[in-house]
Amino acid sequence: MQEWLYLVIGIAVVGVLAIAGFVGTRVRRTGRLPEGTTTDVITAPPETHAPPVEPEVEPEPEPEVEPSAPTLERPEKPASRLVRLRQRLAGSNALGRGLLGLLSREKLDEDTWEAIEDLLIAADIGVAPTQELVERLRTRLRVEGGQAPDARTVLREELIELVDPTMDRALQVSGEGDVPGVVLVVGVNGTGKTTTVGKLARILVAEERTALLAAADTFRAAATEQLATWGERVGVEVVRGPEGGDPASVAFDAVKQGVERGVDTVVVDTAGRLQNKQGLMDELGKVKRVIEKQAPVTEVLLVLDATTGQNGLIQAKVFSEVVDVTGIVLTKLDGSAKGGIVVAVQRQLGVPVKLVGLGEGPDDLAPFDAAAFVDALLG
Template sequence: MKEYLLVVLALLGVLILGGLSLVVPRLRRRPEPPTPKTEVEARPEEELKAPPVEAPPSEVSTGILVEPPPVIEAPPAPPIEVPEPTAGRLVRLRSRLSRSQNVFGKGLLGLLSRDHLDEDTWEEIEDSLITADVGIDATREIVDRLRERTRVLGTRSVGELRALLAAELVNALDPTLDRSLNADPKVGMPAVLLVVGVNGAGKTTTCGKIARVLIADGHTVLLGAADTFRAAAADQLETWGGRVGAETVRGPEAADPASVAFDAVKRGIDTSVDTVLVDTAGRLQNKVGLMDELGKVKRVVEKHGPIDETLLVLDATTGQNGLEQARVFTEVVNVTGVVLTKLDGTAKGGIVIAVQRKLGIPVKLVGLGEGPDDLAPFDPAQFVDALLGTEPLARGA
């Protein structure tokens, strides 16, 4: 009996524990409150599919006004200048020879128009010509011919005396010399012009003016800046070329001048220009090393072909010293023509005669001012006419 009671109690314990295990988990699982819907979930489905509306710029601005960067426009290229025609330049510039006119026109014609031409008068005429840098030999020849012609022809009027003097001066300038610039290209090769001269003669400026003369006559020109010793020379030449649309070939400062000259001619061949104009460094004629270097420039350039023209720039104010300069340069590079600068600033216009008589080299261009087109082709008759002027002269006692 006692054992039976224990079994019953054990079964009741098992049943109670099993029931508790089923009830307790359900008591722990309390239902969670419903999650509130968000604003996006509360919107209709059609509204969710609509494209987003961008806020206007003013609404998203930070409050700081941001301006777009300014557009910087490149400065316009300077217009290409058109040089003045070369024909008639000497006539237009005749007034620039006013100081020389005082010697030749008023001085010589005043002496020749005296009623009595004695030995003292002829000596005064000689002195005037020598003072004007005509040179001793040329002066004696001119005076001897004038004495003979005035004696034989009996010429006495001022007009007739002027014609006689003009004829003798033109004859002394030798009008038969070829004064044209050899600047026309050959087949596949441009004409090459080498510009040489001493320091201070205005060589680089004159080189720029020569380019304007060639362009005015219808040539296309390329400039070679072979003056590599003077820092501003290449810049100066490039400025002259840029004004008339001519390209300039240059090298670094202190580069080999011969190399720059060679490259300039090569560039001229590649671009098919008519004329290559090479500016060289100014040098003193008594500096052997510098003159040898000039000879090297000539030899290197001639690897492309012969140089067509070598122009020596002379300062008219140097007078007879210019003859020595011309002689040495001629020996080194075979000068073919002279460009006489600053002729408007001197009364010694006779240097033109002296240069040609001593060297047999024609004066091809004369500088009569500082303007870009004040370089004129030289014509003996027009030059003499400008020297003598047109003012009427009174008869001397």
């Protein structure tokens, strides 16, 4: 009996195992249980193939680039500028050619000498200097006779004497001891004063001097910006104040900084003042007095437009009464200027022409030399 019992149990176990295997196979193939089956079976959802997600890559920060310092210009040395002075004056000024033409006549009669006088006066030399020059020319050509040099040589020598080569034309841009030289630049509107200050800064840099500019023309914002542009080109700093502020205060601060920094020269640009505005002229005197609380003013340059003729002489006289002008800067000398203004303004003030403006270029400001000037007039 036991053997039969074991046999029946074995057959039952085999049957159960067979049914379980059949159900598992069906589930794997169809994904669902056979009908009528109540066995709890958990099935996995069908696999989906989503595109792979790439990890976000943060952009590398751009390397910081330090702003490069602006390339500074190298101004031309003052000595080489005299070459251009001769070239430009020789091509634009008719004074020398006219005088040589008259003096080269076979017969120098009274009509010829009157024509020479008219030519000199028209060139803005002035009546008194003209009469002196004509008298010397007549004497030399008459007395020396056949022994006299040619007319060109005589004229050259007498013109150089008239321009006066003995005047000291050196710019006083140095102070004593540790105090910087102070250059005060004055003049009326339209003469090129601010431009002259910028060009003067280039001369100082060309001579390897350290400089500081003062924008004391506080009533004209364009003047301050213009001066700043000139300074940036050669690495010269500009001290400025608020628009409409006190010019004397700006000048004072600039000279104070110049003393503290140990610079060689401080150049002060002032407002263009009309000679008939007494209040403004008094203010210019105040600027000079305030500056001298820090350091002496070593040079006062009056900028004149060479084309203005006798009007420039009136300006020169008024300014000299206020600030003791020590030197003249003649701008636009290569244009329609007649050249004689050099003689006239020196006679008017008793001070030398020290600089001449030759054109619009940044280095078209040159030291004045009497012999080079006369040679340029005579071509």
